[in-house]
Structures are given as structure tokens and as C-alpha cells.
Amino acid sequence: MSVHQVTVSAPVNIAVVKYWGKRDTALLLPTNSSLSLTLSQDDLRSTTTVRIDPKFEADRLWLNGKEEDVTSNKRMVNVVRELRALRKSLQDADSALPVIDSWRMHVCSENNFPTAAGLASSASGFAALTFGIAQALDIAERIPRAQLSRLARLGSGSACRSLFGGFVAWNMGSAADGNDSVAEQVADESHWADMEALILVASDARKDTPSTAGMQLTVETSALLQSRIKDVVPKRMEEMRAAIAAKDYDAFAELTMKDSNQFHAVCLDTFPPISYMNDVSRAVVHLITSYNALFTQPGAAGGPKKGYRAAYTFDAGPNAVLYVRREHVAEVLAIVNAVFPVPTTDREAYLGRAAQYVGKE
Numbered sequence: 622m623s624v625h626q627v628t629v630s631a632p633v634n635i636a637v638v639k640y641w642g643k644r645d646t647a648l649l650l651p652t653n654s655s656l657s658l659t660l661s662q663d664d665l666r667s668t669t670t671v672r673i674d675p676k677f678e679a680d681r682l683w684l685n686g687k688e689e690d691v692t693s694n695k696r697m698v699n700v701v702r703e704l705r706a707l708r709k710s711l712q713d714a715d716s717a718l719p720v721i722d723s724w725r726m727h728v729c730s731e732n733n734f735p736t737a738a739g740l741a742s743s744a745s746g747f748a749a750l751t752f753g754i755a756q757a758l759d760i761a762e763r764i765p766r767a768q769l770s771r772l773a774r775l776g777s778g779s780a781c782r783s784l785f786g787g788f789v790a791w792n793m794g795s796a797a798d799g800n801d802s803v804a805e806q807v808a809d810e811s812h813w814a815d816m817e818a819l820i821l822v823a824s825d826a827r828k829d830t831p832s833t834a835g836m837q838l839t840v841e842t843s844a845l846l847q848s849r850i851k852d853v854v855p856k857r858m859e860e861m862r863a864a865i866a867a868k869d870y871d872a873f874a875e876l877t878m879k880d881s882n883q884f885h886a887v888c889l890d891t892f893p894p895i896s897y898m899n900d901v902s903r904a905v906v907h908l909i910t911s912y913n914a915l916f917t918q919p920g921a922a923g924g925p926k927k928g929y930r931a932a933y934t935f936d937a938g939p940n941a942v943l944y945v946r947r948e949h950v951a952e953v954l955a956i957v958n959a960v961f962p963v964p965t966t967d968r969e970a971y972l973g974r975a976a977q978y979v980g981k982e
């Protein structure tokens with residue numbers, strides 16, 4: 622094998638059952654399972670080029686055009702170490718794989734959207750990084766995708782879900798070493814093909830509280846988080862899987878909005894409190910609630926209301942993602958643009974495929 626260079630891209634994913642809290646901060650093992658939708662790569666993606674070369678003297682990393690100190694990024698170091706160890710064990714087992722242990726790599730990664738503004742940039746970033754390095758080391762097709770998702774998890778928890786397309790669960794697992802804390806595809810991107818995501822950018826400023834620090838504080842101080850983990854999420858994961866399997870939009874929308882609300886309630890229950898949503902975010906919640914109220918009717922006892930048109934969800938930032946069926950996209954966009962002509966720009970996205978190749982040299 623001579624010089625090896627690949628370019629890959631990985632999409633953003635936006636959770637409808639949120640991950641918030643780690644039970645192991647080194648291995649990035651979550652306190653609850655989560656479920657997300659992977660968006661199409663045309664809209665929000667990270668593109669990463671990895672070159673491994675016997676002539677390189679050191680590993681180097683460029684993020685959005687700026688060189689970063691790769692040794693200071695512990696998570697990146699962990700992901701690279703694990704990928705190299707995996708390559709070595711495959712090499713030891715297969716003499717056809719050349720020995721490249723001493724080769725260093727240069728990694729260059731870019732997002733086509735604002736970084737760290739609560740638009741899941743770390744998810745697509747680490748998914749692309751893991752997938753790109755695995756491709757450059759020629760191991761990506763030799764191990765199951767779930768194993769790659771485990772490695773992406775070491776970079777950023779939510780990144781494990783971007784290794785798959787469509788509807789993706791991250792099962793929290795129970796093993797102490799995290800081997801079973803991996804992502805799994807629940808349904809592919811064609812399963813519910815009229816589902817679209819509208820991204821309303823309320824602010825593209827970097828968030829004040831990075832998710833790692835925020836989660837840790839929530840785990841340490843929020844009683845509500847403990848109840849969420851135990852009493853709410855396990856049942857919600859089952860209900861969400863069932864809603865997706867049946868393409869039951871009413872159940873999907875109600876669960877999505879309730880879960881976003883509870884995630885932000887848990888942030889406020891943190892001490893000192895964390896608030897990721899701003900006045901524009903709250904106005905979006907109010908607007909969508911009023912809009913849905915025009916169409917919804919009571920459902921069966923204990924079940925969701927019937928007739929939802931839009932479902933909002935917010936990650937660790939003020940920007941909203943609306944999951945809307947295609948037939949209502951034009952109406953929802955017209956209403957949003959009429960109410961927020963200036964501060965909010967919107968982008969439409971579709972459900973997308975998993976991390977993928979762009980090119981190889």
C-alpha cells in the first residue's frame with residue numbers, strides 16, 4: 622500500500638429522544654438511550670479528508686481551515702488510538718494487510734454550517750473523522766458499522782448515530798467497557814419518505830455551555846434527570862420505535878415535543894441552571910403550539926391527540942428543528958417566515974443516508 626487519501630462526508634442527526642447525561646465520562650457512556658433522524662448530506666454535513674503517508678512526521682489536524690493541536694484534543698486522540706489498534710489487530714490476523722503502524726496522518730475537516738451552535742456539529746464532525754480514518758486505514762469495510770459507531774461515540778456521544786442513515790437508536794448498553802453502547806438503524810431513510818426537517822436558525826453564535834460541561838452538571842445536580850432516566854425514557858423509546866414503525870405522525874410529534882421540553886426542563890433543573898433556548902426559541906414553541914391547536918382533536922384515551930401539523934425540537938442551542946410531513950412544509954414555512962421575517966433563516970432538509978465516501982486517491 623502506498624500513500625492513502627480519502628474524503629468522506631457525514632450528516633448531522635437531530636434527536637427526538639435526547640441523550641443528556643453520561644454514566645462514564647471517559648468512555649462517553651450515556652445515562653439513557655436516545656433516538657434520532659439523520660438529515661440529508663446536501664444540507665448539513667461535515668466533510669473530512671484523511672491522508673496517511675510514511676513521509677509525514679506527526680499527526681496533524683485542521684478544523685474549518687485552522688490548525689488545531691491534535692494532542693490537546695483528548696477525544697480525537699482516543700478515537701485515533703482505537704482505530705490504529707483495530708488496524709493492528711486486523712493486520713496481525715491477515716498478512717495481506719501491509720504493516721503501517723508508523724505512518725502518521727493529516728486530517729482536514731470542514732462543516733458547511735455554523736460550528737457548536739447547537740446544530741449537532743460534533744456529531745457529524747466525529748462521525749466523518751471516524752469513518753474517514755477507518756477508510757484511510759482500510760478497515761471500514763472489514764468491521765461491522767456498529768463497531769465504527771462505538772468508536773465515533775468516543776469522540777462525541779451523539780456522533781455514533783451519524784454512522785447510520787434514516788431513523789437511528791443509540792442503545793445505552795450495560796457493559797462496563799461500553800462494547801454494547803452502539804447505534805442501530807431502526808428504519809432506513811426511505812421508510813417514511815415524506816418526513817422533512819426544517820431548520821430554523823435563531824442564532825449561529827457558539828453556545829455558552831458546551832454539552833459536555835452541561836451534561837456533567839445536570840448529572841450532579843438534577844433530581845428531574847434521575848426521574849427522566851428511570852421513569853420516562855425507557856417507555857418513550859419503545860413508543861417512539863412503535864410510532865416510527867407505524868408512521869404514526871401524531872404519536873411521533875407528541876413524543877418529540879414532549880422530549881424536547883423535558884430535556885430543556887432538565888437543563889433548567891440543573892444548578893446553576895442552563896438555558897439553551899432564547900426568546901426566539903420560545904416564540905417558535907408558542908407559534909407551533911398555536912398552529913397545531915387549530916387542527917388537533919382529542920385522540921383515544923391515553924393516546925396522542927390527532928391532527929398535528931408540525932413537531933419542534935431543540936438541541937443544546939436556540940435553533941429549532943421542525944419535523945413536518947411534505948404536504949405541510951409550504952404552509953409551515955409561510956407561517957414561520959411571516960412571523961419571523963428577520964431573525965430566523967430557514968433551511969429545508971430531508972432524511973439522509975449514513976456517512977459515505979466522497980472520493981479516494
Ligand code: PMV
Nearest residue numbers: 636639640778779832936937
Ligand atoms: O454528543 P454531544 O456531546 O454533542 O451531545 C449532544 C446532546 C444533544 O444534542 C443535546 C441531544 C442528542 O441526543 O443529540
